[in-house]
Amino acid sequence: EIVLTQSPGTLSLSPGERATLSCRASQSVRNNFLGWYQQKPGQAPRLLIYGVSSRATGIPDRFSGSGSGTDFSLTISRLEPEDFAVYYCQQYGTSPQTFGGGTKVEIK
Amino acid sequence: EVQLVESGGGLVQAGGSLRLSCIASGFTFSSDWMQWVRQVPGKGLVWVSRINSDGSTTNYADSVKGRFTISRDNTNNTLYLQMDSLRAEDTAVYYCASGFYSVKWGQGTLVTVSS
Numbered sequence: 001e002i003v004l005t006q007s008p009g010t011l012s013l014s015p016g017e018r019a020t021l022s023c024r025a026s027q028s029v030r031n032n033f034l035g036w037y038q039q040k041p042g043q044a045p046r047l048l049i050y051g052v053s054s055r056a057t058g059i060p061d062r063f064s065g066s067g068s069g070t071d072f073s074l075t076i077s078r079l080e081p082e083d084f085a086v087y088y089c090q091q092y093g094t095s096p097q098t099f100g101g102g103t104k105v106e107i108k
Numbered sequence: 109e110v111q112l113v114e115s116g117g118g119l120v121q122a123g124g125s126l127r128l129s130c131i132a133s134g135f136t137f138s139s140d141w142m143q144w145v146r147q148v149p150g151k152g153l154v155w156v157s158r159i160n161s162d163g164s165t166t167n168y169a170d171s172v173k174g175r176f177t178i179s180r181d182n183t184n185n186t187l188y189l190q191m192d193s194l195r196a197e198d199t200a201v202y203y204c205a206s207g208f209y210s211v212k213w214g215q216g217t218l219v220t221v222s223s
Contacts, residue, residue, distance in 0.1 A: 001170070035209045037153070044203055044213040045145075045153060056211065088153050092209050095167040097143075097155040 002027055002091050004100035012108040019076040021103045023089035028069050033093030036065055036074045039102075040085045048087075049074065079105070110134040110212045112204050117217030124194050124221075130187040130204030130214055138162075138182035141208045144189050146200035147216075156202070157189065172198075196223040 003026040013019055023034070032052045037045040047056040049065035052072060062077040076083055084107050089100040116128040130142070144156040157168045157178040166178050177190040187204050201216040 033209070037210070039153075044215055045210075046213070047209065047211050050209045050211075090153070090155070090210070095158075096169045097158070097167075099145075099153040099155060102152045 001096050002029065002094055002098050004089055004091060004098055006087075006089060006100035006103045008103060009101070010104045010106060012106050013079055014108045015079050015081055017079050019074075019079055019083075019105055021074040021087055021089075021105075023067075023072040023074070023100050025070040025072070025091060029072075029091045030093030032068060033091060034065075034067070034072050035090050035092065036063075037088045037090065038083075038085050039088065045088065076105075081107075110206065112206060112212060112214035114202065114204050114214045114217040117202065117219045119220045119222060120194055122194060122196055122221055122223045125190070125192045126194065126219060128189040128191065128202055128204075128217060128219070130189075132185045132187065132204075132206065135206065135212075137180075137185040137206075140206050142178075142180060142187045143205045143207075143210050144178060144187075145203045145205060145210065145213075146198075146219075147203070148200045154200070159187070191219070194219075194221045196221050 005024045007022045036049040039045040053065045086102045086104045088102045111133045114130045143158045159166045159178045175193045179188045199221045203216045205213045
């Protein structure tokens with residue numbers, strides 16, 4: 001199975017700052033089938049990005065995804081108060097689908 | 109508006125069975141892949157299973173293969189997860205999600221397996 005390693009585990013930043021989250025795969029992600037999800041406490045995850053760089057419906061353009069092969073990133077250009085949450089990457093190109101361990105973005 | 113509502117969770121003894129349901133509305137259920145994902149409270153997301161639109165293709169995580177069965181009823185817009193031979197490590201919140209890449213998620217149903 002493809003193992004996804006997210007780093008850092010925790011990112012401490014202030015509102016208005018830029019956040020860059022990393023997701024590294026143990027082997028190449030097929031067809032760039034890589035997505036990012038946001039999860040806040042007590043809530044279900046929400047899809048942010050699919051296909052490495054396509055924003056899901058209603059997702060603000062401060063969220064962007066990039067990468068290819070085995071190295072991917074999610075960038076939040078300017079953190080808003082509602083962006084402090086846990087973020088997961090997921091590959092859905094090869095079964096079994098797998099998630100990364102998550103990156104928590106917390107207020108500094 | 110897309111809605112996914114899970115039910116069927118609860119407390120069960122190790123070795124027992126449960127069947128989870130997920131009722132979908134607000135989109136063309138019969139055209140979409142569907143997924144089950146689980147999460148131990150306070151821990152990360154773990155993919156469990158997926159099924160294609162007509163039910164002819166299913167995939168499972170190794171940890172549940174042979175014990176869990178995913179199925180769907182496109183007439184009644186319902187997704188199922190039959191869970192047999194349950195273990196303590198299956199304790200988690202179970203989410204259903206729609207789409208090949210889990211576009212929409214339900215709020216989850218808690219399954220607790222006591223040993």
